[in-house]
Amino acid sequence: MPRVLLACETLEAGGAERQIVTDAGLLDEAGWQVSLVSWAGGPMETHVPPSVRQYRLNRGSWCGRLSGILGVCRACAPDIIQSHLTGANLLASLAGRSLGVPVVVTEHGLGLWRRDKLRYRAAVATTYRTAREIQCVCDATRRAKAGLEHAPLSMTTVAYNCFSRQSVADTPSGAALRKHLGIPPKAFVAVFVGRLIDVKRPDLLMAVAGRLLKARDDAYLLIAGDGPWRECIENWARESALGECVKLTGIRNDMQAVYGAGDVLVLTSEREALSLALLEAGASSLPAIAFDVGGNAEAIVDAESGYVIPFGDVNAFGARLAALADDSGLRLSLGGAAADRAERLFSPEARLRALESCYARLLSGDA
Amino acid sequence: MAVDARVGAPGKRLEVDPESLVSVVVIGLNEAMHLPACFASLSSSRSRPREVLYVDSGSTDASAVIAEQVGARVMTLGGVHVSAAAARNVGLAHAQGTMVHFIDGDMTLGRNWLEAGATALSGDPTLACVFGPVIEVGTSLADRIIGRDWSNRRPGYVEAPGSGGTFRVEVLRRVGGYPEDLVAGEEIELGRRLRTCGYGVRCLSVSMGTHELGVSDVRTYWRRWARGGLARWQLIRLRPLSRSEWLQLVKPFVFAGGAVTTALLTIGPRRRRFLGLVGALAYVGLVTRLALRESCRGEDFPMALASSLENYVRCIPITFGFIDAGTRAFFRTSLRTTCRGVAERRGC
Numbered sequence: 001m002p003r004v005l006l007a008c009e010t011l012e013a014g015g016a017e018r019q020i021v022t023d024a025g026l027l028d029e030a031g032w033q034v035s036l037v038s039w040a041g042g043p044m045e046t047h048v049p050p051s052v053r054q055y056r057l058n059r060g061s062w063c064g065r066l067s068g069i070l071g072v073c074r075a076c077a078p079d080i081i082q083s084h085l086t087g088a089n090l091l092a093s094l095a096g097r098s099l100g101v102p103v104v105v106t107e108h109g110l111g112l113w114r115r116d117k118l119r120y121r122a123a124v125a126t127t128y129r130t131a132r133e134i135q136c137v138c139d140a141t142r143r144a145k146a147g148l149e150h151a152p153l154s155m156t157t158v159a160y161n162c163f164s165r166q167s168v169a170d171t172p173s174g175a176a177l178r179k180h181l182g183i184p185p186k187a188f189v190a191v192f193v194g195r196l197i198d199v200k201r202p203d204l205l206m207a208v209a210g211r212l213l214k215a216r217d218d219a220y221l222l223i224a225g226d227g228p229w230r231e232c233i234e235n236w237a238r239e240s241a242l243g244e245c246v247k248l249t250g251i252r253n254d255m256q257a258v259y260g261a262g263d264v265l266v267l268t269s270e271r272e273a274l275s276l277a278l279l280e281a282g283a284s285s286l287p288a289i290a291f292d293v294g295g296n297a298e299a300i301v302d303a304e305s306g307y308v309i310p311f312g313d314v315n316a317f318g319a320r321l322a323a324l325a326d327d328s329g330l331r332l333s334l335g336g337a338a339a340d341r342a343e344r345l346f347s348p349e350a351r352l353r354a355l356e357s358c359y360a361r362l363l364s365g366d367a
Numbered sequence: 368m369a370v371d372a373r374v375g376a377p378g379k380r381l382e383v384d385p386e387s388l389v390s391v392v393v394i395g396l397n398e399a400m401h402l403p404a405c406f407a408s409l410s411s412s413r414s415r416p417r418e419v420l421y422v423d424s425g426s427t428d429a430s431a432v433i434a435e436q437v438g439a440r441v442m443t444l445g446g447v448h449v450s451a452a453a454a455r456n457v458g459l460a461h462a463q464g465t466m467v468h469f470i471d472g473d474m475t476l477g478r479n480w481l482e483a484g485a486t487a488l489s490g491d492p493t494l495a496c497v498f499g500p501v502i503e504v505g506t507s508l509a510d511r512i513i514g515r516d517w518s519n520r521r522p523g524y525v526e527a528p529g530s531g532g533t534f535r536v537e538v539l540r541r542v543g544g545y546p547e548d549l550v551a552g553e554e555i556e557l558g559r560r561l562r563t564c565g566y567g568v569r570c571l572s573v574s575m576g577t578h579e580l581g582v583s584d585v586r587t588y589w590r591r592w593a594r595g596g597l598a599r600w601q602l603i604r605l606r607p608l609s610r611s612e613w614l615q616l617v618k619p620f621v622f623a624g625g626a627v628t629t630a631l632l633t634i635g636p637r638r639r640r641f642l643g644l645v646g647a648l649a650y651v652g653l654v655t656r657l658a659l660r661e662s663c664r665g666e667d668f669p670m671a672l673a674s675s676l677e678n679y680v681r682c683i684p685i686t687f688g689f690i691d692a693g694t695r696a697f698f699r700t701s702l703r704t705t706c707r708g709v710a711e712r713r714g715c
Contacts, residue, residue, distance in 0.1 A: 198400075201428075202400075203400070203428045203429040203433060204428070204429050206399075206429060206432075206433055207429035207432035207433060207436075210432070210433070210436040214436070228400075231404070232399075232400050232401070232403050232404065233403075234403075235404050235406070235407040236402075236403035236433060236436070238407065239403055239406045239407050239410060239437040239438070240436045240438075314429065314432065
């Protein structure tokens with residue numbers, strides 16, 4: 001049975017971490033012997049399948065982490081290592097190089113915001129020199145990494161993120177969530193899924209949603225996520241007399257209920273690689289509206305499975321959202337196309353195929 | 368904006384009714400995260416203001432839309448580097464109340480402030496402005512230390528307002544509003560103008576609200592105080608200074624120069640290290656003296672010591688900002704002169 005070691009920095013409730021847990025489950029089901037090592041755990045630890053062996057290093061220094069990952073490699077003797085996010089990528093590629101194990105580093109972000117930091121650039125350059133393959137989660141990431149961080153294109157491949165089957169919308173639990181939150185069954189619900197941090201641009205979300213909620217009595221905004229902007233959004237909703245129409249649920253594990261309760265997904269991020277929320281919404285037959293940043297245009301085909309708006313154009317965003325609120329037929333047709341696209345490109349099966357073909361290539365020494 | 372030197376007559380006594388008297392002007396630049404809390408504090412104030420105006424200095428976030436949604440009158444300023452003074456003056460020009468309260472987007476208003484401010488202003492016709500202590504809610508050490516400048520203000524008549532305040536609209540308009548030529552320290556200059564015209568500024572004991580400074584790293588700290596140096600340069604260009612003003616102005620440069628000299632002497636040739644040691648001891652003495660003075664007033668000693676140390680450390684970025692502004696101005700002028708000379712020689 002081939003053995004794979006997945007390495008990551010933390011298991012917080014972020015998109016990259018959720019993808020790591022999904023990968024662990026997929027590979028485990030496909031018959032791989034999977035081990036998972038992280039520096040620090042997090043809430044996603046509980047979602048890791050029990051048959052996956054977990055290691056937590058709990059070491060502060062980089063030397064300690066490197067020796068820890070070397071120890072884990074000796075203990076589980078992996079045939080291949082797949083790492084995620086910058087710090088883990090660096091240490092896993094160094095450990096893999098020293099032990100002669102091929103390493104696939106996974107790039108989830110665009111890296112643009114840190115390009116001026118010397119330490120980050122040195123880490124990335126070392127990683128790219130020592131890793132065997134650089135796997136990007138979307139083409140936008142691949143372009144960004146090649147253009148800004150000089151990732152060698154010959155080593156770079158794209159394996160799209162995938163949605164998790166457990167997160168696909170479930171109508172009864174969606175109806176139950178609506179009832180729990182006091183949202184009428186016929187009301188129009190715009191859903192936002194993500195951490196409430198600067199990069200998700202909650203200010204633009206408020207600007208867009210505020211117009212819709214003021215214009216329609218039957219419209220609601222459902223926010224599934226938490227972060228430093230939460231208090232701000234609560235204040236805004238209260239001050240704009242929209243307190244009843246804005247529902248903040250915090251971080252939820254039952255994403256199938258969140259998508260089941262929604263009619264459309266809105267994503268106002270200023271920077272995204274390939275948003276899992278977009279993929280999960282697509283798989284749940286929800287049309288999505290997002291700004292044209294990062295890999296959003298890969299997840300959504302404009303006017304076919306949702307809308308992609310030039311970044312910052314709040315008026316156009318609001319107009320599209322209002323059009324979807326008015327026309328349930330349009331929502332259905334866009335949602336159907338989104339589900340088809342998600343199943344074709346972003347399904348767990350497609351992800352598993354991409355991972356296995358990459359591993360097979362590396363193990364046969366073709367890379 | 369020029370100051371009208373003929374102004375002098377103290378204002379009339381006013382009836383106390385903040386709901387009809389006080390306009391609130393909120394200014395902001397990319398403050399979308401803080402604005403809802405700011406407006407929420409206005410709504411929960413014991414006395415509602417007559418109107419709320421929001422002046423946006425060219426935000427790239429959705430600040431203006433959010434302010435509009437919560438019911439403020441929004442004015443947006445175009446252009447780059449619009450100073451806080453310019454934004455406040457726009458608010459002042461549109462204010463309809465007889466008093467105006469200025470608040471920044473990253474601040475909140477104290478629940479009792481509007482009533483207390485309006486009562487104090489109406490009770491004393493010679494007052495042009497009242498303000499109060501502002502509690503710093505930032506969590507970083509720098510926030511807490513710098514925030515003490517605002518939160519530890521002692522009640523009484525002072526030379527200049529601090530971090531906004533409530534003003535008589537008529538008086539403020541007569542003195543030309545805030546000095547727009549200054550990027551920082553505009554309140555000190557405004558205080559001088561008000562005093563010249565026979566009006567006073569008073570700090571009340573009522574809390575004016577909270578503020579989040581957001582100094583989280585060395586870069587932000589440096590930029591903040593370097594702006595103070597730039598303001599000093601702008602003040603020199605603005606008008607002739609009195610002797611005491613010159614003394615105040617050069618004090619940070621003396622401390623910064625002394626600190627650099629001490630450091631050079633300490634790491635320099637061995638025979639001069641003694642002088643460096645004496646300089647270092649002098650600085651330790653100055654810092655301790657200031658800290659002891661603060662702690663005698665009831666302050667926590669470690670915090671007083673940190674604050675006292677910061678008081679001297681800030682002199683370095685201030686001096687840098689001043690030298691930087693002066694150098695830029697010099698080169699701009701000399702470049703222009705050279706270009707003109709070349710153009711004249713070529714007969715253009």
